[in-house]
Amino acid sequence: MTKTSLILASASAVRAMLLKDAGLEFDVEDSRLDEEALKQGFAGRDDVADTDALALRLAEEKARTVSRAKPRALVIGADQILSCDGQRYDKPKSMAEARANLQAFRGRPHILHSGVALVANDVVIWSHAAQAQLTMRDFTDSFLDEYLAQVGERVLKSVGCYQLEGPGVQLFERIEGDYFTILGLPLLPLLAELRKHGIATL
Template sequence: MVSGPLVLASGSAARRAMLADAGLVFTVQTSDVDEAALKTPGADPAELACRLAEAKALAVSASMPGAWVIGGDQTLAFDGGLISKARSLDEARQRLSQMRGRSHTLHSGAALVRDGAVVWSGVETATMVMRDISDPFLDTYLATEGEALLACVGAYRLEGLGAQLFDRVDGDYFTVLGLPLWSLLAALRRAGAIAS
């Protein structure tokens, strides 16, 4: 028997779309977690994605007793460091220029929390192999996608024109979009949060 409301503790449009497309009925309540405070120097990117997801879900759970709260976050590891979201289109252009012809890694973490306790958390990884894009294509891409790219850790959306940036992706499509969806759905079923 399914018990308690389902809440997504993330403002990500991609995460909302994934859960809605999977048939889940939920509300959205974003958290005010200080992500920068959790991004300590030398932090493992995969562990950090999971820790951020847990922190967001725990923060929302504190004010929503009985709710099943889903937290999600994503980190990008490139060239030995952790990359944050670009603050401007100029910064996005610089980052994409650095990544072209090279690979980087996305880590998507998720957590399921109820009444202040982590019921499940997990992380999945995808390796993105970017093609050696030309400057004219990059200019067109940035002009077409615009400031929406600033909400994406890699300054691209694979579900849009960003698909043309890549030669290959090794990993799950949903992981690239920002959630380890299959593992999350299994955890929700095990917990009785959605019908099995």
């Protein structure tokens, strides 16, 4: 593999930043996967293991979609799902939905399920799932209003309506898990696997 034969099958600026900061050279191809159709196959399967499996499946299918067009490349797929009290959440579609989601997360723990996969020639050659548990403070409605006014529509870019690297960190009282998993890309196991392919060497 050459350095230019690595592709990230994601439009996520955060995932691209993590890979770039780790010293990798890669191209970006948005898979444009129909995620809703795939999620329907997991409807009613809401426990932790099933949500892990869904995050992995989404990561794998994103990578496979790009791999079919670029069969000689090694393709990274990644996805993340949030679950709280057995319910899965997608990225909010409006500020009102973001506010309602944050009210639902307030004062209780939620889980971020992150999946990552490597695909070559439409074959999944490696995959990994990881979890992080985050507990939000029991903040007031006035604090929530101030937070949303400060961050604005940036909350719509995150499944949890926050970015820990910004003001969103003030929503939390406890965080348990790997930082990269929280950002949506379990980076350390991915780098370990890429080194086996001669890609993540410095």
